[in-house]
Amino acid sequence: MSSPSRAILLTGASSSTGRSSGTGKAVALRLHRAGWPVYATARQPEALAELEAEGIRVLQLDVNDEESMTAVVDKITAEHGSVGTLINNAAYSLNGTIGETPMDEVRSQFETNIFGLCRLTQLVLPGMRAQGSGRVVMMSSIFGQFATPGRGYYQATKHALEAISDSLRLEVDTFGIKVVLVEPSPVLGGFVPMSVADLGMSGQERGGVYDDFWRYFVDWHGAYRETEKPSGRGRMAVRAETVAKVIEKAVTSDNPKIRYRIGMPSRLLPRMRWTIGDRMFERFVRAFFPIP
Template identity: 45%
Template sequence: MPTTSLDPVLITGCSSGIGAATADLLVKAGHTVYATARRPETLADLEAAGARTLALDVSSEESMATAVKEVEAQHGRVGTLVNNAGYGEYGTIEETDLDKVRAMFETNVFGLARLTQLVLPGMRRAGRGRVVNIGSMGGRITFPVGGYYHATKYAVEAISDALRNEVRGFGIDVVLIEPGLIRTAFEEGVHATVASGAGSQGDSPYAALLASNAASTSASYGNSLLAAGPESVARVVLSAVESSRPRSRYVVTPAARALIGARTLGGDRVWDAYIKRQFKA
């Protein structure tokens, strides 16, 4: 661990997946890590590995403020914040329950933003700090049936870009991690939200698209050339945390880089043709 390391590291959403893998890797690298989750009992393995654990629900102001105060009481400030907590609410734009969409924005966007607000004063006083936001390739490209989830990740892109230039003068870096398909419980969540949504009814005008999406999602996550394990993201986060000059963006997985490049260079016609072929839309 370099002497320039910005500890302690506070990580949200550590009960499984990317958050758990990241907390575990940073602990093994010698960092002081606060692993958090809504249900702290899910963090037993990380605590046994050496992480400090806290309850933190990013949809609760009280929970966020309490967690930040506890870290600051021990260390003076949060050195690095890794905003990882998030989930996907999937379905078509027409049929998805907007109350569920609002709840997703509360976690994926407003929770991220508020927790960042809470740690920034301490970072400014210290004259250094780092905010690492876990975005997605889905903040640069958009697939059907995932429009509202993509909207949250596009929002994280905008927040990260604005914040990076607002806090640079205070010695604070902002880094955006953009994973591609990562094998976690996320795929199960995608299928579950679609299955429970209005579009699950057999008479949905989007039934064929939803079925095609389910098949394509399963095939993509099952393809070792397209999907990777959460440890691949954890390694990139470790690099971003330890680098003396971190990049503003890190795209994780070759497939994600290829898709983002195709979307950027090909324009709407090329992308729409790819979507039509992929989803038989």
């Protein structure tokens, strides 16, 4: 009997700006240097030249395009028998209020962060079941635990991912497949707008009743731009390399945790909410996060 596949399929290895950066890059490099066969993917594989130069296999994959997903899974299956580990990292953050964000943008958010992720997971499961083992790592967030103004639809996708992962874990355990959730605190340099224009909102969100809020929203996130010497709130954020180290544990552990909560905020806030109750926790959110 052949050994189970060790091949790792990583989505979202490039940033939304088309560069290999952030968590995806750090994960690809760490696992590759540990000797794992890593297939790093992005919508634009030319953005992964730095990873390719390291010897990492790079492939084109768009989680909104089933043909590209099927092609990648088929390629890895032909070379390794199946996908051994799927790391669902591809996602983006939609900025906008619940009442004003156009529904086509909301649908696009869910298509990328949830529906595409689910379909890719469906594509790798038959091979994992056939070999009697496999691992699916879901990149959630601290905001899969609670929500704040201005990013509610993005945070809703992370809440959905929590439920999907918990359900999937129970469904596939009998086949030797393990499902792991990773919940980082805010990552330095990740999803950080430099200006209101960088928020990528439609015209319906600009020039409206939330103008002051969006200016404050951008200023508030400035604490997470300083990746070298963060100050203030930025000191509670985590680095991409720290997240990559935890993901390596999630991939390599014989008995991985159900959830890996990275950074003090991600570990503390769920306990805090349970302890003080919803009303007091909402007071905390109002006091700490940007509120219109």
